[in-house]
Amino acid sequence: MILPLLFQFVYGTKAIRKTTPMTFGKVSLTSFILQILFSSAIFGVAYYNFSKYFDEHPDKARCLTAIAGLIFLLLFLTIVLLVTIAVQYFIKQRKLIS
Numbered sequence: 866m867i868l869p870l871l872f873q874f875v876y877g878t879k880a881i882r883k884t885t886p887m888t889f890g891k892v893s894l895t896s897f898i899l900q901i902l903f904s905s906a907i908f909g910v911a912y913y914n915f916s917k918y919f920d921e922h923p924d925k926a927r928c929l930t931a932i933a934g935l936i937f938l939l940l941f942l943t944i945v946l947l948v949t950i951a952v953q954y955f956i957k958q959r960k961l962i963s
Contacts, residue, residue, distance in 0.1 A: 866907060866939065869900040872947050877953040881960065889957055893950045900946050904939040911935055 872888075873896035878883040880892045911932060919927055 866903065869903060870949060872896050872899065873946060873949050873953070877946060877950070878889045878895045889953070893954075896946060896950070900943055904943065908932075908939065909936060925927055939959060 873892065875893045876885060876887060877889060877896075880887055880889040885892075915929060915932060919925065
């Protein structure tokens with residue numbers, strides 16, 4: 866869940882310092898796409914596991930609070946990723962000006 870954020874932090878910093886062949890835009894786009902793919906995969910696996918459990922235990926109460934918590938965690942991590950991209954972008958712009 867946190868790998869795209871770590872990727873953005875590490876390679877975004879390298880792109881700002883120009884120590885990697887990737888541009889900052891490519892790093893940001895890659896991390897955002899990875900965040901969407903990983904979030905979809907994690908949500909799909911979790912939902913499948915809950916569905917499988919409830920299919921095997923039909924008499925249990927169906928509470929999907931954990932799925933709701935997972936959705937909000939993934940949304941929070943996406944927002945943190947976007948804030949990280951914005952901060953790194955402004956650092957890059959400030960570095961270009963000075």
